[in-house]
Amino acid sequence: MTGVRWWLRFLAGFAVLYGVLAGLAELDATGRFGLLILAAVLLVALAVERVLDGTGPVESARRLGFGRPGWRALLVAAAVSVLVLLVYPLVTAMTGAVFALRPGWPWLLVGIFAFHGLAEELVWRGYAFRRLRAGRSFGRAVAWTMPLVAATHIPIIISSGPAVGAAAILVAGVTALPFAHLYEGGGNTLWAPALLHTAIDSFKLVELPVAALTTFSLTLAAVSITIPLLALAVPRRVLIPRRRVRPDRAPAPEPPRPPGR
Numbered sequence: 001m002t003g004v005r006w007w008l009r010f011l012a013g014f015a016v017l018y019g020v021l022a023g024l025a026e027l028d029a030t031g032r033f034g035l036l037i038l039a040a041v042l043l044v045a046l047a048v049e050r051v052l053d054g055t056g057p058v059e060s061a062r063r064l065g066f067g068r069p070g071w072r073a074l075l076v077a078a079a080v081s082v083l084v085l086l087v088y089p090l091v092t093a094m095t096g097a098v099f100a101l102r103p104g105w106p107w108l109l110v111g112i113f114a115f116h117g118l119a120e121e122l123v124w125r126g127y128a129f130r131r132l133r134a135g136r137s138f139g140r141a142v143a144w145t146m147p148l149v150a151a152t153h154i155p156i157i158i159s160s161g162p163a164v165g166a167a168a169i170l171v172a173g174v175t176a177l178p179f180a181h182l183y184e185g186g187g188n189t190l191w192a193p194a195l196l197h198t199a200i201d202s203f204k205l206v207e208l209p210v211a212a213l214t215t216f217s218l219t220l221a222a223v224s225i226t227i228p229l230l231a232l233a234v235p236r237r238v239l240i241p242r243r244r245v246r247p248d249r250a251p252a253p254e255p256p257r258p259p260g261r
Contacts, residue, residue: 010131013048017123018152020044025115031204034111038119045122065126065183065190073186073239074195080178080231081199087216087223088206094219097212105205109198116201117194124149124176125183126190133184138236142180146173167221175200178228185239196231200224 024037042064049060088099102108128148133141150173157165175197182192200220208216 009052013052014123014128014148016048017041017045017127021119021123022152031108031111031115031201034113034115034119038114038122041119041122045127048127063126063130063188064122065130065188067187067189069189069191070186070239072234073182073189073192076185076231076234076239077182077192077195080228081196083227083230084196084199084223085202087220090223091212091216091219095209095212095215097209097216099206099209101206102204108205109202112201112204113194113198117198118190121179121183121190121194121197125179125193129176129180129183130188138180138184142177145180146176149173149176164217167217171200171221171224174225175228178231181232181236182239185234185236187240196228200228 021037021041024033024040027033042061045064046057046060049055049063050057053060055063091097092099124145129141129145132144136144150169153169153172154165156168179193179197182196183190186192203216203220
């Protein structure tokens with residue numbers, strides 16, 4: 001019964017966080033209001049952490065992934081992100097289509113990083129994966145995260161059709177592995193997976209030529225499924241930052257473990 005209670009509390013917290021994220025995304029999915037969406041999701045996440053664990057805002061923010069980033073994980077994420085962005089010259093070479101940046105793209109980039117990078121990674125990695133990881137192996141935690149991520153992308157089938165929807169579900173499920181790898185390798189912080197996540201969603205920065213839309217969508221899906229997996233080539237033990245612990249400071253408390261584990 002205790003294990004059932006843990007799952008109910010976990011799923012209730014997840015439903016609240018995803019509900020806020022998805023609801024705000026319906027108001028504007030372009031990324032223009034990404035900072036506001038991030039602020040709202042973070043405030044709700046802090047409240048959820050308070051209810052579930054009784055932690056204060058500073059400690060909760062650290063647990064949710066807003067700690068000091070690991071530079072090695074950031075470098076790997078940056079390198080893989082550059083490879084993902086090669087989708088644009090690749091499609092240009094295939095179709096002759098020319099991509100143009102949208103007006104005001106620098107602000108839009110900030111919004112996409114805040115929304116698709118930090119806010120979404122907060123829900124998937126900072127909340128879901130972190131809690132599923134406690135008392136479980138890395139692989140099992142990723143396996144438990146995948147169906148949650150995939151299920152929340154099912155509405156795309158209705159809004160964008162079965163082909164695009166299926167591709168989105170597949171991308172979301174597969175990238176759960178490299179994103180979790182970068183999250184944990186970056187010292188349980190959101191910055192590295194958020195950077196790569198932003199690169200995958202960078203198509204919102206450009207005007208997509210109608211004639212090349214299908215080719216671009218399929219190529220981006222293929223790139224997003226395969227290229228992020230290259231992050232796994234660098235083991236987590238190499239990525240995890242080694243920090244000196246001051247003798248007058250006790251180690252930070254571990255996330256609560258599921259009962260019965």
